[in-house]
Amino acid sequence: MKDLFILMRPQQWLKNAFVFAPLFFNGSLTDGVALQQSLLAFAAYCLAASAIYCFNDIYDREADRKHPAKRLRPIASGKVSVAGGCLLSALLAACSQALVLVLGGGARWPLAGCILFYLLMNVAYCTYLKRKTLVDIFIIAIGFVLRIVAGGVATGIRLSHWLVLMTFLLALFLALAKRRDDVVIYEETGRQMRKSITRYNLDFMNLSITVVASVNLVCYILYSVSAEVTERIGSDYLYATSVFVLLGLLRYMQLTIVDVRSGSPTHVLLHDRFIQCCVAGWGLLFAIILYV
Numbered sequence: 001m002k003d004l005f006i007l008m009r010p011q012q013w014l015k016n017a018f019v020f021a022p023l024f025f026n027g028s029l030t031d032g033v034a035l036q037q038s039l040l041a042f043a044a045y046c047l048a049a050s051a052i053y054c055f056n057d058i059y060d061r062e063a064d065r066k067h068p069a070k071r072l073r074p075i076a077s078g079k080v081s082v083a084g085g086c087l088l089s090a091l092l093a094a095c096s097q098a099l100v101l102v103l104g105g106g107a108r109w110p111l112a113g114c115i116l117f118y119l120l121m122n123v124a125y126c127t128y129l130k131r132k133t134l135v136d137i138f139i140i141a142i143g144f145v146l147r148i149v150a151g152g153v154a155t156g157i158r159l160s161h162w163l164v165l166m167t168f169l170l171a172l173f174l175a176l177a178k179r180r181d182d183v184v185i186y187e188e189t190g191r192q193m194r195k196s197i198t199r200y201n202l203d204f205m206n207l208s209i210t211v212v213a214s215v216n217l218v219c220y221i222l223y224s225v226s227a228e229v230t231e232r233i234g235s236d237y238l239y240a241t242s243v244f245v246l247l248g249l250l251r252y253m254q255l256t257i258v259d260v261r262s263g264s265p266t267h268v269l270l271h272d273r274f275i276q277c278c279v280a281g282w283g284l285l286f287a288i289i290l291y292v
């Protein structure tokens with residue numbers, strides 16, 4: 001049972017917190033009904049994401065056995081059989097859909113469709129699209145956008161173009177940083193962790209990360225000072241939260257380029273105190289401006 005649980009990668013469920021973004025940015029965290037619907041979407045996405053992780057580990061088991069860290073995964077190490085992984089993946093995918101269709105209320109069909117599209121897109125990613133340079137990282141970023149779309153669909157909150165853009169850019173930044181880790185392994189050891197890696201190199205990755213981080217910061221600053229946003233929240237001081245965004249981006253770039261520790265964004269968020277302080281500071285200041 002322990003290995004099956006590890007196969008589901010529960011530590012990665014943190015990514016699904018993006019479904020709460022529409023609720024937070026809309027100032028509706030205190031709305032009990034909307035919060036309940038967001039929790040439902042979060043739970044369904046956790047099941048769906050775990051289904052994809054199982055499928056991915058089955059499909060990539062041979063390549064994972066060559067990776068210094070991934071070789072310890074349950075499927076690659078042989079602790080869980082391929083048949084057992086397939087059964088778990090199918091069961092998780094079915095449960096994610098059933099949960100939404102039974103408890104989703106009026107949003108059940110749009111939410112189920114959103115999660116189904118996420119499942120199908122990631123199956124295509126695991127089997128083919130991740131071999132395509134640039135397409136692979138864009139698919140990852142789109143996956144995060146789908147999470148906020150699910151959060152908006154579940155609660156009936158209309159997504160702003162700012163939220164969609166910032167989510168996409170942040171996810172693209174994290175995906176590039178993660179891919180850079182594979183490039184380092186490839187250039188230092190010659191081990192090809194994925195087929196698309198030969199079309200990347202460190203110069204390209206460093207430049208791309210810098211460009212996306214810069215665009216991300218500019219987009220956030222424009223959001224924080226835009227007339228529509230300041231009028232909606234009733235404050236002209238949202239721009240102050242940009243300090244934490246800049247600090248967070250620079251710290252993550254430091255971990256990526258200097259320390260070469262960006263292989264897992266979830267691991268960074270759970271273990272790096274500097275990043276945690278940036279996120280906490282941003283969230284607290286944003287919440288004070290928005291809710292107090």
